[in-house]
Amino acid sequence: MMLTRLKHDRTMAEAVRGPGGSRVDLLAVAGMVAPGAKVLDVGCGDGELLRLLVETRGVDGRGIELSREGVNECVAKGLAVVQGDADTDLADYPDDAFDYVILSQTLQATRQPRVVLEHMLRIGRHGIVSFPNFGHWSIRLQLLFGGHMPQTDNLPYDWWDSPNIHFCTIKDFRQLCRVAGAKIEKAMALNAWGRALRFNAPWWFWNLLGEQAVFLLSRKA
Amino acid sequence: MVEADTVTLDPVDRVREADNPHSPVVRFGTDKPLRLDAGIDLCPFQIAYQTYGTLNAQRSNAILICHALTGDQHAANVHPVTQKPGWWETMVGPGRPIDTERYFVISPNVIGACMGTTGPASTNPKTGMPWGLDFPVITIRDMVRAQAMLLDYLGIDTLFSMAGGSMGGMQVLQWTTSYPSRVFSALPIACATRHSAQNIAFHEVGRQAVMADPEWRHGRYFAEGTNPRRGLAVARMGAHITYLSDAALHRKFGRKFQDRDNLTFSFDADFQVESYLRHQGSSFVERFDANSYLYLTRAMDYFDLGEDCEGVLANAWKDSPTRFCLISFTSDWLFPTAESRAIVHALNAGGARVSFAEIVTDKGHDAFLLDEPELLAIVRGFLDGAAKARGLLPPARR
Numbered sequence: 001m002m003l004t005r006l007k008h009d010r011t012m013a014e015a016v017r018g019p020g021g022s023r024v025d026l027l028a029v030a031g032m033v034a035p036g037a038k039v040l041d042v043g044c045g046d047g048e049l050l051r052l053l054v055e056t057r058g059v060d061g062r063g064i065e066l067s068r069e070g071v072n073e074c075v076a077k078g079l080a081v082v083q084g085d086a087d088t089d090l091a092d093y094p095d096d097a098f099d100y101v102i103l104s105q106t107l108q109a110t111r112q113p114r115v116v117l118e119h120m121l122r123i124g125r126h127g128i129v130s131f132p133n134f135g136h137w138s139i140r141l142q143l144l145f146g147g148h149m150p151q152t153d154n155l156p157y158d159w160w161d162s163p164n165i166h167f168c169t170i171k172d173f174r175q176l177c178r179v180a181g182a183k184i185e186k187a188m189a190l191n192a193w194g195r196a197l198r199f200n201a202p203w204w205f206w207n208l209l210g211e212q213a214v215f216l217l218s219r220k221a
Numbered sequence: 222m223v224e225a226d227t228v229t230l231d232p233v234d235r236v237r238e239a240d241n242p243h244s245p246v247v248r249f250g251t252d253k254p255l256r257l258d259a260g261i262d263l264c265p266f267q268i269a270y271q272t273y274g275t276l277n278a279q280r281s282n283a284i285l286i287c288h289a290l291t292g293d294q295h296a297a298n299v300h301p302v303t304q305k306p307g308w309w310e311t312m313v314g315p316g317r318p319i320d321t322e323r324y325f326v327i328s329p330n331v332i333g334a335c336m337g338t339t340g341p342a343s344t345n346p347k348t349g350m351p352w353g354l355d356f357p358v359i360t361i362r363d364m365v366r367a368q369a370m371l372l373d374y375l376g377i378d379t380l381f382s383m384a385g386g387s388m389g390g391m392q393v394l395q396w397t398t399s400y401p402s403r404v405f406s407a408l409p410i411a412c413a414t415r416h417s418a419q420n421i422a423f424h425e426v427g428r429q430a431v432m433a434d435p436e437w438r439h440g441r442y443f444a445e446g447t448n449p450r451r452g453l454a455v456a457r458m459g460a461h462i463t464y465l466s467d468a469a470l471h472r473k474f475g476r477k478f479q480d481r482d483n484l485t486f487s488f489d490a491d492f493q494v495e496s497y498l499r500h501q502g503s504s505f506v507e508r509f510d511a512n513s514y515l516y517l518t519r520a521m522d523y524f525d526l527g528e529d530c531e532g533v534l535a536n537a538w539k540d541s542p543t544r545f546c547l548i549s550f551t552s553d554w555l556f557p558t559a560e561s562r563a564i565v566h567a568l569n570a571g572g573a574r575v576s577f578a579e580i581v582t583d584k585g586h587d588a589f590l591l592d593e594p595e596l597l598a599i600v601r602g603f604l605d606g607a608a609k610a611r612g613l614l615p616p617a618r619r
Contacts, residue, residue, distance in 0.1 A: 060574075068579055075546060075576045076598045078606020082565050082577040092566045 012105055012154050016194030022052050024194030025130050028214045029104055032128050032186060033057050037099035040064070040124065042086045042116075043106030047074035050081070062098075064089060087111045090119035098124040107131050108164045117180045120217075127182065127217040133189065135169030135207040154211065170207040177217065186216035239351070239510070240344050242337025243301035244269040244294055244330070247374050255332065255367050258360040258523075265346060268371045269337025270294050270329035273313060274321035276377070282613055283377045284319055285368065286328040287385030287392035289590075290517050291457075291509060293336040296328040297321070302508050311592045312384075318601035322616045323608070324381065329371055331364040331392070333517050335510035338367070341440070342510040353512055354440035361388070361524045365395045369403070381611055382604060384408035386589035387556065388517070391524050394564070397545070398526060398537045406544040406607040408600060411553055411589045413560035414534060414567075415525035420555060423463055424518040427456030431511050440512050453511040454502030461501045466552040466585035470494060534567035541573040544610070546603040548596060550588040551581045576603060 015023045022030075026049045033039060035057045041050050044063030047070075053059045063081035065071045074081035086103075087110050101124030103116070108131050110116045120127040132155055133139075142150035149159040157164070168176070170189065177184055189197045189210025197206055206213070246269045249255065254262035271294045276283060286296050286309065297313040299306060313319040313326055330338035333356070341356040348355075372380070380403055385393045390412025397407050416424075431437055434452025438445045462470075474494040478484075481491065490496040530536040545568055549561040558579050568575040580595045582588045589596065608615070 062574065068581065072578045072580070072595055072599060075578045076602030078602050078609065080544070080574050080576045080606075082569070082575055083562075083579055084565075089566075092569050094570055094572065097572055 015154055016192075018194070023048070024190060025212050025214065026052055026104065028188060028190060028196070029102060029128050029130055030056060032214070032216045033059060033100055033102075035059070038062075038097075039100045039102060040093070040098045041102045041104065042090065042120070043103065043109065044074060044079075044081055045070050047077055047079045047081065049102070049104050050074070050079050051077065054079070086116050090116065090123060093119075093123045095122055096125060100124050100126045100128055102128045104128075104130050105132070108166050108168065110166065113166050113168075114176060114180055117176060117182065121180070121182055121219045125218065126185070128214065129173070129217065130212060130214040131168065131173065132164075133170050133207065133210045133213050134167040135171060136211050137208050138192075138211075140208075152211075170203065170210060170213045173213065173215065174203070177215070181220045182217040183220045184215060185218050187213065189213050238302060239335050239337065239340065239342040242269045242330075244271055244337050246270075246337055247371060249370060253370065255363065255370065257357055257363050259357045261357045263332075263339065263357060266332070266339035266367070267337070267343075268329050268332075268339075268367055270327060270371060271296065271298060272328070273297050273326040274324055276325040276375075277613075280377055281379070281611065282324045282381050283372075283375075283379075284324045284326050285372070285380050285383040285396075286313065286319070286326055287364075287368075287383065287389035288328070288331065288334075289385070289387040289389050290460075290521065291505065291514075292389070293334060294328045294330040294338075295336070297326070300508075303504075308590060311590075311597065312600065318597050318604065319384065320604075320616070323613070324604075327371070327375065327377075329368055331388075331517070332367045333359045333364070333513060333520060335513040340510070341512035341516055342443070351443040353443065356512070356516065358519055358523075359516060360520050361391045361395050362399065364520065365392055365399055368392070368396075369400060372403070379403050379405055381613065382406040382408065382607060384410065384600070385412075386410040387412055387586065388521050390556075391521065394526055395524075397541060397543050398529065401538075401541050401543055404543045405611055406546070406603070408546050408548070408603065409561075409564070410548045410596075411550060411556045411561075411586055413556050414527055414537075414564055416522050417560075421522045423460065423555075424522055427460055428515050428518060430455040430459065431515060434511075437511060440515075442511070448506075449511045450503075450506040453506045453509065453514060454499075456514060457505040457509075458498040458502040461498060463555050464585055464587040466554065466583055468552060468583035469585055472583065473497075534563070535570035538568050538571040538573045541568070541571060543573065544603075544607050545573060545575040546599070547575065547577040548589070548599060549577075549579045550584070550586070550593075551579060552583045553586040553588065555586040 018027045039059045039061045041063045044065045050061045064084040071083040101120040139150040189206035190212045192211045248267045251264045254264035295307050296309040297307040315322050330336045333340045335342040341352045345352040390409035393409040431452040434449035436447035437449035477493045479493045479496040527534050547561045549558040565577045
């Protein structure tokens with residue numbers, strides 16, 4: 001189990017960056033967070049998103065990170081981060097403890113995505129999930145014509161040493177939301193250049209052309 | 222803890238240090254007793270302390286340092302008895318993580334100790350003799366209560382932060398539950414919310430070693446002109462092993478011989494590790510009081526923060542306003558990481574703001590006293606973040 005976004009972690013290392021130098025997927029996540037909110041970033045890596053949220057949205061941010069190096073790096077930056085495992089430690093948090101619980105590029109690395117998503121909706125009034133869309137056309141083509149597990153700039157791992165053990169497509173994720181009782185408040189898909197796809201495009205279009213997806217969720221009443 | 226001193230201190234000198242130390246002292250009279258958990262009012266009593274840096278006009282930059290079992294108030298100055306550097310000079314000082322150019326650092330000697338704060342080596346005003354075993358048994362909470370009285374005296378309402386390892390960490394934890402609103406941020410390092418059975422067991426062995434020394438005389442060694450050096454040295458040797466780790470001992474000493482090429486077929490210190498421990502024992506007795514050792518180990522044994530809140534630790538920190546940073550060390554088997562993790566779980570359940578880092582080192586429990594770059598970076602980063610939240614400006618850079 002790895003939830004790391006570290007120097008040695010290559011996932012998203014080549015991700016497109018916005019004008020301020022921040023990764024576009026992180027900017028998309030940050031755009032969904034209300035200023036001043038209380039936020040828990042699960043799998044916060046070296047703290048890039050938490051720092052962005054603190055600096056641009058003025059949030060009260062906390063983090064959980066599995067890798068010791070990531071945690072120590074975050075704490076040395078003054079971020080409130082604890083060493084822990086999304087699969088086991090979310091159970092310790094009380095209901096409604098946060099305004100937002102964020103799984104930024106983390107869900108696909110958990111052992112039990114459904115359990116993690118359910119905890120997320122219990123602990124936070126909102127959940128934000130970003131993940132690489134396995135339904136993207138380039139991934140489909142690699143499997144169809146290459147006959148091998150797909151690799152992209154954002155997912156450069158060989159299949160045997162990838163931390164990402166539960167890939168899904170945008171379509172799959174919507175199914176999980178239904179099963180887990182999550183209401184989709186907002187969703188967006190980013191293309192290979194980090195630009196948001198047309199807002200009113202049909203889901204199949206996003207699922208084919210979106211390289212990453214970001215969902216804002218809440219609990220179904 | 223780690224030191225290598227050779228100064229021999231006469232017992233009379235030690236009593237002098239206990240009553241009239243090389244530190245500022247606050248004396249509390251009979252009108253200001255220290256209410257002890259044992260149900261006794263201790264008065265008069267005194268607290269010896271060191272300070273470093275300057276208190277700002279808003280009185281908002283104070284950091285309290287809490288020392289460990291065999292530490293004292295001399296955290297960042299030359300020790301007046303041993304002439305050695307302060308025990309936390311890597312951490313506290315100008316430009317250090319606990320930066321004395323930015324913060325006002327207060328380092329008191331705890332109740333029960335022997336470096337100027339009232340303890341069993343201090344003179345009992347009723348008899349004119351050292352307290353010895355007539356001194357009441359004290360607890361971590363008593364130490365903290367006394368420290369709060371010191372802060373009141375100094376006119377400091379809220380601490381910007383506080384830090385301590387081991388028994389010092391216990392004091393930090395106690396502070397955050399006894400006086401949560403007075404602690405803006407807290408750094409409990411290598412500690413636990415209660416002393417484990419194994420740790421109580423080690424302490425008991427140490428105490429029995431002291432008490433088995435015929436020179437201990439039921440704690441009346443000052444009056445009888447004796448000194449239980451051997452007992453205290455053995456206690457120290459045993460305890461010192463628990464502060465290190467198998468790997469560190471092996472790295473440092475292995476099976477290397479001490480100033481000889483062969484085994485002597487005797488009980489001399491053939492091995493370097495034996496010689497090292499003997500030195501640790503004999504140097505310790507020159508600066509520490511045997512009865513203090515009994516009282517302070519007891520205080521640690523009695524520590525159980527969960528007891529105050531019916532076993533539910535999370536209640537101890539419900540809605541705590543304090544920003545926490547817990548730190549543990551991988552090779553610490555006295556206060557293993559699991560103990561810190563339990564605190565983190567309780568803090569999270571209580572909704573507190575907490576950071577927690579485990580540092581990889583083979584140096585064991587004593588790592589908190591040593592030059593561990595990651596430890597220093599984490600403390601610095603945590604305090605910087607807290608200072609920003611508190612509105613403390615960084616000092617003009619040198």
